[in-house]
Amino acid sequence: MTSKAAKSNADVRKPRLVVFVVYPDIVLLDLVGPLQVFSHAPDPATGKNGYECAVVSVDGDLTETNTVVSIPSLPAAHVSDRQIHTLIVVGGDGAIPGMRDTRLVGTIAKLAARAQRVCSVCSGALVLAVTGLLDGRRAVTHWDDCAMLADAFPNVKVEGDPIFIKDDNIWTSAGITAGIDMALAIVSEDLGRASSFQVARSMVAQMVRSGGQSQFSPALGRQLRDGAGQFEALHAWIADHLHAQLSVEALADRANMSARNFARVYTRVMGITPAKAVEAIRIEKAQQLLEVTNRSIKQIAVQCGFNDEDRMRRSFLRLLNVSPSDYRQNFHVP
Template sequence: MRQSAPHTVLFVVFPHIKLLDLAGPLQVFADAVAEPERDVYRIEVVSMDGRCIRTDTPVSIATAAMASWADAQIDTLIIVGGSGARAAALDPLVVDEVLRLTKKAARIASVCTGAFMLAACGLLDGRRAVTHWRSCDALLRAHPSVQVETDPIYVKDENIWTSAGVTAGIDMALAMVAEDLGRRACLSLARELVSFAVRPGGQSQFSTTLDRQMLDETGRFDSLHDWIASNLDRDLRVEALAARAGMSPRNFARSYTRQTGQTPAKAVEGLRVEAACRSLEESSQPVSEIAHQCGFGDDERMRRSFMRLLHVTPSDYRQRFALDRITAIGE
C-alpha cells in the first residue's frame, strides 16, 4: 500500500442495495488505522447519477456520480449487492460506466450479488467467484464461463475478489485490511468491531450449527448440542446422549430424529467435522491429533467422515483452506 496518500476505496451502489452489504465493509475500512494512529483509507460511495440511493431499509445513501471518478486512480473498487445490482447488470449503460471505473482500479471486488455486475463486465470469465448461496445457480446460468463456487464466504482470484452475502462482505474487507496492513492490524480491527473471528475465505457459507438450529425450531436440544460441542472427544453414542438429556435411549433417539430431521449419530458426526475443519484451517496440528481431539478416534475415521460430508479428505481441505497458507486472502 502507498504510504504517501490514503488508499482510495470506492463503493459502487445501485437503487435498492442491501444496506449491510455496504455498511459492513465500509465500516471496516472507516475504522482501519495504521501506526501511528493514521487513517489509511479514503472512502467514497458512487452511483450512476450521484443522487441519494434508496436501500432495502428506510435509510437512503448519499452518493457522488460515477462520472466524477472517470479519470481518477482507484485503489479498491467494490460493487455492492442487493436486488438493484442484478437489475443494473442488465443495463448496458450502467455496465459500461462500471467497466470504465474497473479499468482505473488496482483491486476489484463485489459483495453478494454485486458479482453479477462484475460478470456482466466480463471480469469473472474463467475465474473463481462466489455470491450469496441463493444466487449461485443464477450466476452460473447467466454467465457459464464463470467458475461459480457455492461454498466459500469469499474468493480472491488475482486482483478480483468476490464475497458471499451480507456479513461475508465484512470478512472480505477484513482480509483486504490484512493484505494492506498485516494480520496484526486486521485482528486488532476485528476486536474493535467485536467480530467473533477473522474467518478465512474458504470457510463455508453454511453452518452446521445454524442448520441444526433451524431444524430444531423449539430449541429443545440446544443445551445438549452445546454440551456435545464442548465434549467431542467423549463417548457420544446414543446411550450417553440420552442420559445427558434425561431420557431413555429409545425415546431419545426417536424424539431427536423427529425434532431435528437427523439421527443423533449424524448430528455428532456433523459437529465433529465442523470442529475439525476449524482446526485444519487455524492450526498446524497433525491430522491424527485433530482426529483424536474431535472424537474420531483415528485419522482414517475422520477421513471417511470428511469424504461422506464434504467429499474431500482432511489433508486436501487443509491444503486449500489453511489460514497460514491463504494468509487471509481467500485463495
C-alpha cells in the first residue's frame, strides 16, 4: 500500500467532528439528547465511536441552561481552524435574544462555512435563520415557534408538522426530543442503519422515527383527551390486538360496559367514535411498519387488521391524504 493510500484510509477512520453551539438559556435536552447520540454511535469500519463532539460558545466558560445545570463550553475559536463535519445550533428561550446577538450569529456563520452539514434543534432555527442559511429552504422548529420563524423570515419555507427536515446539507428539527430523532437519522446516513439502531436501542428509544412523522403524537393526543385515563388500558389492548375483530361489542366487553353506554361515553370523552379510533390506531401501526420494515403492503394490511390492501389504502387516503405505497416511498428508512 502506498503512503498516500495509507493516509487516505487513516483519514476515513478519523472520527467526524460534531460541534454544538450553545448560548445562555438553552434547553438542556436540546443539547444533551443529540450529544448522547453522537457520543455513542459506533463506526462499523473501526469498531470505535464514529464522532468527536465539542460544545462551544462565543467566548467559552459555563453556559446557563433552563435547568439548575450549567454546561461547560469551549471558545468557538477552539474549532475555528478545523474541518467541521456537522454543526448544530441548540435551541432554547435564549434563541430570541440570540437572534440579536451579532457576535453569536457571526460565530455561527463562520463555523457553518467550515461545516459539511449544518443543523438546528428546536428554536435554534431562529438563530440559524439570521445567518441566511435557511433562505429558500424548507425548515421546521418547535410548533410553538413556527409562526415566529415564518413571520420573521419570509424567505424560509416553514413547515409546522414534521419532526425534522433535511434540505440538502441543512437539517432542522422540531422541539426538544426531535433533536434525538434528527441525530439518529444523521448517524444512519453517515454510519449506516445498524449503527443508528444500536444507539437507539441503548437509549431505550421505542423506534427510530423518520422526519416525516408529525410533531403531534396521536397517542399523546389520546392521553390528553382522556385525562382521567379511563380508556388508557383499552387503547393499549387495541394496539396489541389489531388483527382481531374490534367491534364496538368487543371493545365494550373489554371496558366492562354495555355496548350502547360504551359507544356514548367513549365518543363524549375522546371526541371520535370507537370505530374511528380503531382505524386511527391501525394506521399509526401501519405507518411504523411502512417506515422501518420491508414487509409487503399486503402483509402490513393483514397484520394491522385491515385484512386487504384496498381497505388500508382507502383509510390512508381518507386520514393522511396519501396512499400506503407513496407513504413508504417518502418515509421508508433505507
